[in-house]
Amino acid sequence: MREFELIDKYFSPLSTGGRGVSLGIGDDAAILNVPDTHQLVVTTDTLAAGTHFFHHDNPTDVAWKAVAVNVSDLAAMGARPLWLTLSITLPDAEETWLSRFAQGLKEALTFYDLALVGGDTVKGPLSISVTAFGQVPKGQALTRSSAKPGDWIFCTGTLGDAAAGLALLTKKLRTDESSQDYLLERFRRPAARVAAGIALRHIASACIDISDGLIADLRHILKSSGDLGARIDLDALPTSKALENLCSDVELWEFALAGGEDYELCFTVPEDAHDRVAGVLQASGVQAVPIGRVTTSGDIEFLHVGQPVRLALSPWEHFET
Amino acid sequence: MREFELIDKYFSPLSTGGRGVSLGIGDDAAILNVPDTHQLVVTTDTLAAGTHFFHHDNPTDVAWKAVAVNVSDLAAMGARPLWLTLSITLPDAEETWLSRFAQGLKEALTFYDLALVGGDTVKGPLSISVTAFGQVPKGQALTRSSAKPGDWIFCTGTLGDAAAGLALLTKKLRTDESSQDYLLERFRRPAARVAAGIALRHIASACIDISDGLIADLRHILKSSGDLGARIDLDALPTSKALENLCSDVELWEFALAGGEDYELCFTVPEDAHDRVAGVLQASGVQAVPIGRVTTSGDIEFLHVGQPVRLALSPWEHFET
Numbered sequence: 001m002r003e004f005e006l007i008d009k010y011f012s013p014l015s016t017g018g019r020g021v022s023l024g025i026g027d028d029a030a031i032l033n034v035p036d037t038h039q040l041v042v043t044t045d046t047l048a049a050g051t052h053f054f055h056h057d058n059p060t061d062v063a064w065k066a067v068a069v070n071v072s073d074l075a076a077m078g079a080r081p082l083w084l085t086l087s088i089t090l091p092d093a094e095e096t097w098l099s100r101f102a103q104g105l106k107e108a109l110t111f112y113d114l115a116l117v118g119g120d121t122v123k124g125p126l127s128i129s130v131t132a133f134g135q136v137p138k139g140q141a142l143t144r145s146s147a148k149p150g151d152w153i154f155c156t157g158t159l160g161d162a163a164a165g166l167a168l169l170t171k172k173l174r175t176d177e178s179s180q181d182y183l184l185e186r187f188r189r190p191a192a193r194v195a196a197g198i199a200l201r202h203i204a205s206a207c208i209d210i211s212d213g214l215i216a217d218l219r220h221i222l223k224s225s226g227d228l229g230a231r232i233d234l235d236a237l238p239t240s241k242a243l244e245n246l247c248s249d250v251e252l253w254e255f256a257l258a259g260g261e262d263y264e265l266c267f268t269v270p271e272d273a274h275d276r277v278a279g280v281l282q283a284s285g286v287q288a289v290p291i292g293r294v295t296t297s298g299d300i301e302f303l304h305v306g307q308p309v310r311l312a313l314s315p316w317e318h319f320e321t
Numbered sequence: 322m323r324e325f326e327l328i329d330k331y332f333s334p335l336s337t338g339g340r341g342v343s344l345g346i347g348d349d350a351a352i353l354n355v356p357d358t359h360q361l362v363v364t365t366d367t368l369a370a371g372t373h374f375f376h377h378d379n380p381t382d383v384a385w386k387a388v389a390v391n392v393s394d395l396a397a398m399g400a401r402p403l404w405l406t407l408s409i410t411l412p413d414a415e416e417t418w419l420s421r422f423a424q425g426l427k428e429a430l431t432f433y434d435l436a437l438v439g440g441d442t443v444k445g446p447l448s449i450s451v452t453a454f455g456q457v458p459k460g461q462a463l464t465r466s467s468a469k470p471g472d473w474i475f476c477t478g479t480l481g482d483a484a485a486g487l488a489l490l491t492k493k494l495r496t497d498e499s500s501q502d503y504l505l506e507r508f509r510r511p512a513a514r515v516a517a518g519i520a521l522r523h524i525a526s527a528c529i530d531i532s533d534g535l536i537a538d539l540r541h542i543l544k545s546s547g548d549l550g551a552r553i554d555l556d557a558l559p560t561s562k563a564l565e566n567l568c569s570d571v572e573l574w575e576f577a578l579a580g581g582e583d584y585e586l587c588f589t590v591p592e593d594a595h596d597r598v599a600g601v602l603q604a605s606g607v608q609a610v611p612i613g614r615v616t617t618s619g620d621i622e623f624l625h626v627g628q629p630v631r632l633a634l635s636p637w638e639h640f641e642t
Contacts, residue, residue: 023464028465029398033360039352039353039354040353040361042454043349043350043351044407045408045441051443073349079350085363117363118365120366122368122448123372124446129408131406141343143348143352144348144349209349
């Protein structure tokens with residue numbers, strides 16, 4: 001594999017300037033400018049074939065998802081995405097795969113208004129490492145650690161769809177064609193909630209993106225905020241019709257609470273801000289619903305029709321078996 | 322593998338503040354501050370087992386090298402290293418491996434005064450992806466693209482040692498114990514030329530780090546600077562006694578010109594700056610020697626005892642076979 005030729009052919013055309021880019025792909029490193037008024041926000045995530053996607057998956061979707069899952073972390077900080085570096089490990093320089101991957105990358109870069117500023121192509125087992133860069137006005141980033149007892153817990157979008165999409169792929173579920181298309185799309189093409197994250201800067205007390213399942217990620221907020229607890233109303237969990245039609249209540253809760261890869265935002269707001277959430281999010285194209293409250297209990301309790309329910313949830317492990 | 326536990330145990334202790342770090346590991350993303358007076362410099366490089374290192378290599382060395390090769394790209398830009406994100410893909414969460422890897426990471430972070438600000442641990446075939454961040458005063462970064470005909474070409478350190486170290490590992494070479502230790506160390510523990518890069522900010526017209534072999538990397542400078550050429554004096558190539566004792570002149574040239582993984586700097590300076598290079602580099606702990614001149618020929622010519630020599634060089638391909 002001739003790294004330079006590959007980079008030149010497929011990735012250099014995608015490196016076309018962008019806000020704050022003094023020098024993009026093509027030198028030892030990129031040179032970037034962060035405005036005085038802003039802080040840099042940085043995250044990194046790797047998708048490995050066999051763990052996060054299937055070897056035979058459409059490379060266009062793989063590229064999209066590799067970008068989206070990173071942008072989702074920026075969204076959870078309330079940051080505006082700016083730049084991306086990409087490291088692709090490939091067993092061989094198969095041109096068809098690369099051109100389809102580059103297509104998905106281009107779609108995602110365009111959709112999220114990102115500039116590709118650095119890259120590496122490496123020979124080895126298929127894997128995609130992305131580092132994503134965003135900016136946020138100084139002091140305005142959303143973090144995990146400022147939830148307070150009594151805060152309302154909200155979630156954007158619907159939960160459990162991606163996990164159900166994966167269950168369809170692994171034949172653990174079956175459904176009709178239109179539900180299947182919807183759920184698979186949610187698994188393969190997650191949408192990072194960038195506009196929602198930005199809109200929440202002045203209202204959310206804490207925020208996280210849901211990559212490992214609502215409960216696992218909510219626990220990060222609760223732990224970082226001082227070993228707090230939560231009371232979750234199972235009847236309030238936002239789920240799609242496609243998923244509801246597919247399973248029993250208990251299965252639905254399992255998907256929604258522990259499913260993983262939703263890439264929705266879970267955030268907390270002070271009690272007096274509860275009624276302003278819908279208005280704040282109006283322009284973002286995504287809705288959020290309250291699903292419970294932060295408590296001092298140190299644990300997460302579940303309610304169904306007002307009564308406590310005990311649930312045993314398995315942790316989300318992508319598709320390790 | 323429980324990602325959070327691994328991150329907590331081995332990597333969170335390494336995330337201990339650092340210049341400009343508002344928020345390090347432990348949230349969705351890091352929050353970082355670049356001074357108004359500076360630009361951000363960013364690079365990414367992946368090391369895959371079987372391509373860049375052997376599966377049985379000492380994890381401490383692997384971690385060191387994963388950091389050093391990235392820092393080397395920052396050095397080539399004249400940037401001061403600041404931060405690092407790290408994505409490790411591992412077949413299983415083997416604690417012995419991880420603790421030794423974390424040890425090497427700690428050594429490298431300390432040596433280069435870097436803060437670890439983000440990370441991801443992933444299940445899959447062994448591979449390490451690093452993104453390194455540095456800063457440079459506005460407009461002072463060194464690039465590849467400003468070499469001029471007549472400029473002197475310099476190299477730091479000695480060339481070909483790392484490639485010879487690899488040849489020893491793959492039994493393509495043999496030598497005595499002390500030479501072997503030296504050459505293996507050069508392959509396993511490359512030293513990024515950070516202080517040299519910074520010192521060269523006001524004197525070098527172009528700069529690159531030598532990762533793919535002097536000639537391959539020099540070609541990047543020549544091509545980026547407008548399809549220039551170069552005349553290289555083979556007798557001026559800086560080589561170590563350990564390597565010289567090991568091979569014939571022609572083999573020595575092959576190692577020095579095409580060997581790869583030197584992580585020395587190759588840079589150009591205007592003719593009138595030639596005599597200032599040694600002084601500028603004095604405090605950096607590394608020396609540089611002139612090895613030739615930039616020409617308008619569009620090609621690279623070699624001289625030996627003043628006469629043109631033709632050489633057929635194989636491209637450096639890590640250890641693909």
